[in-house]
Amino acid sequence: MFASLLFLSLLSAxxxxxxxxxxxxxxxxxxxxAPFLHLSLGYGAGLSNSxxxxxxxxxxxxxxxxxxxxxxxxxxxxxxxYTDAGRALDSxxxxxxxxxxxxxxxxxxxxxxxxxxxxxxxxxxLFPLEVDLLLGGGAGxxxxxxxxxxxxxxxxxxxxxxxxxxxxxxxxxxxxxxxISVFGHRDGVFLxxxxxxxxx
Amino acid sequence: xxxxxxxxxxxxxxxxxxxxxxxPEVEEQLKNFYRAxxxxxxxxxxxxxxxxxxxxxxxxxxxxxxxxxxxHCQNDVLQVFIDHLRSSQKKYHAELDQIEALSxxxxxxxxxxxxxxxxxxxxxxxxxxxxxxxxxxxxxxPSSIKIKVKNLCP
Numbered sequence: 511m512f513a514s515l516l517f518l519s520l521l522s523a524x525x526x527x528x529x530x531x532x533x534x535x536x537x538x539x540x541x542x543x544a545p546f547l548h549l550s551l552g553y554g555a556g557l558s559n560s561x562x563x564x565x566x567x568x569x570x571x572x573x574x575x576x577x578x579x580x581x582x583x584x585x586x587x588x589x590x591x592y593t594d595a596g597r598a599l600d601s602x603x604x605x606x607x608x609x610x611x612x613x614x615x616x617x618x619x620x621x622x623x624x625x626x627x628x629x630x631x632x633x634x635x636l637f638p639l640e641v642d643l644l645l646g647g648g649a650g651x652x653x654x655x656x657x658x659x660x661x662x663x664x665x666x667x668x669x670x671x672x673x674x675x676x677x678x679x680x681x682x683x684x685x686x687x688x689x690i691s692v693f694g695h696r697d698g699v700f701l702x703x704x705x706x707x708x709x710x
Numbered sequence: 711x712x713x714x715x716x717x718x719x720x721x722x723x724x725x726x727x728x729x730x731x732x733x734p735e736v737e738e739q740l741k742n743f744y745r746a747x748x749x750x751x752x753x754x755x756x757x758x759x760x761x762x763x764x765x766x767x768x769x770x771x772x773x774x775x776x777x778x779x780x781x782h783c784q785n786d787v788l789q790v791f792i793d794h795l796r797s798s799q800k801k802y803h804a805e806l807d808q809i810e811a812l813s814x815x816x817x818x819x820x821x822x823x824x825x826x827x828x829x830x831x832x833x834x835x836x837x838x839x840x841x842x843x844x845x846x847x848x849x850x851x852p853s854s855i856k857i858k859v860k861n862l863c864p
Contacts, residue, residue, distance in 0.1 A: 529760065529794070531779075531787045532753055532859040534847060535827065535839040 544580045544625045544642075545708035548572040548675075550689050552704020554586060559698045561596030561611045565589045568702050572623060581622040584648070584669065588614045588697070612654050614697035615662055619650025619669040639678050640685070646671035652697050667696040675706060683710045729851045733763060736852065737771045744774050750827040750856035752778055754847070757857060761848030765798055773802065776809050781822035783863035785813050821863035827856050 549571050556564025566589065572582035590613045592600060599609040623646040648669045655662045670693060677687030689704045731739070736759050743752035756775040759768065776795075779788040792806050812820070827839070839856065847855055 529791065530757070530844040530847070531784065532857040534842050534844055535856045535858065536842045536846060536850070537839055537854055537856050
């Protein structure tokens, strides 16, 4: 009697149907890597020249070539003005003392970055924050005038850069953020805050 | 200990502990992925949710899976789900009736956005996908699994 009741209850119990569907993929996690494409545009302030105020617009484009290595270009257009010291030096030319203060105009460089660290945090459960620290180097050309009224010439120059990226507005495949970088070439050292946009 | 925000990453990395997310985490991610219409991730979490916990433990959020199937016009699979839930969980009768009716009608906005999984594109974005079988669902972290479901809506 008990056995037949158990059998009947098993028959009447709902059976688990086949609820698998779709094609299943295993995704290899590669969250620690540079973005596929990174664009930034910012303002670069000269730090190292005592005789010139150098304001510049700096744009970069970087593309990932390997997990932590990206390469691209950096372009800079520079507006230079004499500082008080520069004006004093320039005024020496009126008494026939040659004071040559080279005035950079623009530069364009290749730039490769090595990504040293990535951290991702959920800030107060409000927005994601991703922080990257990058070391870069490259080479290119700068254009500058030797002195006022002289012809502009191009020079080969090295380039180094240390950059910190803060990415905080993320969608599935892209993110908006801020970068702060310090970079230098033959014409000076610059501090550059910039807006950046990355595609994963 | 490193914390990640991305749902594609584990929540907390520790070699000695399991990477499987907790039930509230999965439920939250289900809502997030549904809202973002990230279907490969959503279906992964949805199937993990169903397989990892018993039917009695599942919350109302399980209905999102039916809605997602509805938005992919996967009517055959959807009908199996509806029939099963009708027999096992009586409390969703009204919702199931509505979903079943909607599955038989066409209306603007029914189809979800086409965020289907494209292995080649994923690879170009630096994410390698390896095709596997359904046995992995429920055993591996759902963030490591993506499920591609064809959108049959016209």
